[in-house]
Amino acid sequence: MKKMINPGTLLTPLPAVIVTCGTMEKSNAITVAWTGIINSIPPMLYISVRPERYSFGIIKESGEFAVNLTTSALTYATDFCGVRSGRDVDKFQHLGLTKQKANLIACPLIGESPVSLECKVREIKELGSHHMFMADILCVDAEEKYFDSKGKLNFEQMGLITYSHGTYNATGSKRGFFGFSVAKKKK
Numbered sequence: 001m002k003k004m005i006n007p008g009t010l011l012t013p014l015p016a017v018i019v020t021c022g023t024m025e026k027s028n029a030i031t032v033a034w035t036g037i038i039n040s041i042p043p044m045l046y047i048s049v050r051p052e053r054y055s056f057g058i059i060k061e062s063g064e065f066a067v068n069l070t071t072s073a074l075t076y077a078t079d080f081c082g083v084r085s086g087r088d089v090d091k092f093q094h095l096g097l098t099k100q101k102a103n104l105i106a107c108p109l110i111g112e113s114p115v116s117l118e119c120k121v122r123e124i125k126e127l128g129s130h131h132m133f134m135a136d137i138l139c140v141d142a143e144e145k146y147f148d149s150k151g152k153l154n155f156e157q158m159g160l161i162t163y164s165h166g167t168y169n170a171t172g173s174k175r176g177f178f179g180f181s182v183a184k185k186k187k
């Protein structure tokens with residue numbers, strides 16, 4: 001039996017990404033859990049950000065941001081970027097994060113993140129508490145050491161984390177692969 005409870009944001013687990021914005025000189029980083037892929041061709045994602053965040057104005061003005069995937073090693077930084085504002089602290093400096101130059105946008109990528117997605121805002125939708133930035137993924141920057149010999153990215157080796165209603169959790173316990181439920185067994 002399931003018990004009916006009030007409507008809430010109980011979709012879980014989610015990625016908790018660090019979104020970088022601004023320029024190489026004047027940058028900021030904000031943790032975002034309200035994010036996801038919204039289209040395949042062209043590749044698009046969204047981030048929902050409250051207008052009161054320092055990052056909000058920066059992203060709205062520049063129309064650019066990068067989504068940096070987070071790992072176990074970045075858990076502390078993920079939390080810190082989500083509880084301190086760039087109005088008060090230089091988060092890159094405080095956390096000792098490496099600013100890496102992006103290819104197609106002005107804002108820095110986080111060097112310690114294994115995968116960064118460079119994004120350009122296409123549309124902003126006011127939803128209520130948050131405004132949703134719908135953006136094109138212009139390119140993806142992935143750490144070389146995670147490519148296998150066939151040029152495929154090995155996400156299992158990255159030690160990515162998820163966010164599950166208040167806690168950060170490690171990923172990595174494989175249970176299947178796309179299509180395995182119908183795949184022919186190898187003899």
Ligand SMILES: Cc1cc2nc3c(=O)[nH]c(=O)nc-3n(C[C@H](O)[C@H](O)[C@H](O)COP(=O)(O)O)c2cc1C
Pocket residue numbers: 016028029030031032033034035048049050052053054055056078079081082083084085086087130163
């Ligand atoms: C795990 C986690 C997820 C968060 N997700 C969001 C989010 O999706 N959207 C948002 O506006 N704020 C989110 N926040 C809060 C912001 O990251 C936080 O207010 C941050 O300090 C804002 O930084 P800024 O003022 O430098 O932009 C999240 C915080 C944490 C810890």
